Amino acid sequence: MAPTNVIVNGTFNSGSANWSGTDIEADHTEGAYLGNGSSNRVAEMDGNASQVTVMEQTFTLDDPKSGELSLDSALRTASNSNAGSEGFTVEILDSNGVVIASMTVLPTANSFSTFTMQVDFPSAGDYTLRLTELGLNDSLGAIVDNIELLVCFCQGTLIETELGERPVETLREGDLVLTRSGLKPVRWIGQRHLSATDLAINPNLNPVRIAKSALGDGLPKQDLLVSRQHRMQISSAVAQRMFGSPDVLVAAIKLSELTGIEIDNSLDQVVYYHLLFDNHEIVFANGAPSESLLLTDTSLASVTAQAREEIQMIFPNLLEAKNTMPSYPIPENRLQKRLVERLRKNQKSPLESQVM
Numbered sequence: 001m002a003p004t005n006v007i008v009n010g011t012f013n014s015g016s017a018n019w020s021g022t023d024i025e026a027d028h029t030e031g032a033y034l035g036n037g038s039s040n041r042v043a044e045m046d047g048n049a050s051q052v053t054v055m056e057q058t059f060t061l062d063d064p065k066s067g068e069l070s071l072d073s074a075l076r077t078a079s080n081s082n083a084g085s086e087g088f089t090v091e092i093l094d095s096n097g098v099v100i101a102s103m104t105v106l107p108t109a110n111s112f113s114t115f116t117m118q119v120d121f122p123s124a125g126d127y128t129l130r131l132t133e134l135g136l137n138d139s140l141g142a143i144v145d146n147i148e149l150l151v152c153f154c155q156g157t158l159i160e161t162e163l164g165e166r167p168v169e170t171l172r173e174g175d176l177v178l179t180r181s182g183l184k185p186v187r188w189i190g191q192r193h194l195s196a197t198d199l200a201i202n203p204n205l206n207p208v209r210i211a212k213s214a215l216g217d218g219l220p221k222q223d224l225l226v227s228r229q230h231r232m233q234i235s236s237a238v239a240q241r242m243f244g245s246p247d248v249l250v251a252a253i254k255l256s257e258l259t260g261i262e263i264d265n266s267l268d269q270v271v272y273y274h275l276l277f278d279n280h281e282i283v284f285a286n287g288a289p290s291e292s293l294l295l296t297d298t299s300l301a302s303v304t305a306q307a308r309e310e311i312q313m314i315f316p317n318l319l320e321a322k323n324t325m326p327s328y329p330i331p332e333n334r335l336q337k338r339l340v341e342r343l344r345k346n347q348k349s350p351l352e353s354q355v356m
């Protein structure tokens with residue numbers, strides 16, 4: 001499902017409608033501030049001298065979510081001498097007034113630049129977006145336009161923990177997650193946000209959607225989105241005959257040859273999460289057995305340089321070895337493909353209840 005913009009009138013085409021606060025000035029055009037002749041309506045973050053401009057808007061989320069806030073900002077020409085000090089703070093507050101995300105915007109050019117901020121909403125409830133003026137209170141501040149907060153309303157992946165199922169975006173390092181080998185603390189959590197532009201440039205980054213019950217035995221309990229190379233546990237008599245073990249790990253892209261499992265090209269953005277434990281583990285994602293991050297050259301290429309540095313700090317000797325022991329055998333690619341072909345030919349589910 002495409003992300004939804006929860007901000008109303010972020011373009012200020014309707015003036016200050018849907019915004020509350022103090023000293024809001026949203027009835028002038030871009031051209032009035034930048035001298036470029038544009039009739040585009042904007043808001044100024046310094047409405048009147050000796051008053052502090054604050055703009056707020058409250059919205060409601062039904063579930064824990066992740067999202068991206070974006071806005072355009074420019075420095076009005078009359079304030080060029082204050083470049084680098086005129087601007088505003090951006091905050092997201094929960095219903096208790098606690099700031100869960102923030103950034104400072106200090107535009108230095110007389111043309112619009114886009115500023116973005118990733119936001120994790122830990123629970124359902126009411127949240128408030130607040131913009132507060134910074135700089136000289138002289139009625140010559142920065143201007144803002146095109147405020148959007150895109151939140152994906154497809155339900156987040158549910159991970160089984162000591163407290164029951166929790167959306168993956170709400171997990172924190174140290175939380176106890178249920179694995180095949182018992183409750184284990186998460187040592188590191190990474191995430192990678194991919195925009196519509198990222199997905200258009202590299203369609204191979206689109207996820208694989210595993211439909212409800214497509215793996216067999218009623219799993220997953222609801223649709224599950226994973227990256228193409230993310231491996232799922234297969235428990236099958238076919239695997240036993242082929243590999244001497246009923247339990248093996250197969251990349252999601254290989255499973256896309258089966259009914260109910262396909263590449264999803266419909267999303268405007270994707271956020272991939274990585275869970276790292278002391279050992280390679282099998283966790284339960286929407287009820288389905290799925291691998292944690294296994295540090296290999298391929299998996300390390302999927303995380304940012306900053307993430308690799310964080311992992312190096314936590315596991316100082318791990319990146320040199322790169323190969324931790326997988327929790328179950330991982331057949332080579334051609335054998336994974338053959339396994340899936342045999343499952344399809346024999347109309348067998350990847351997860352057979354009598355084998356699991």
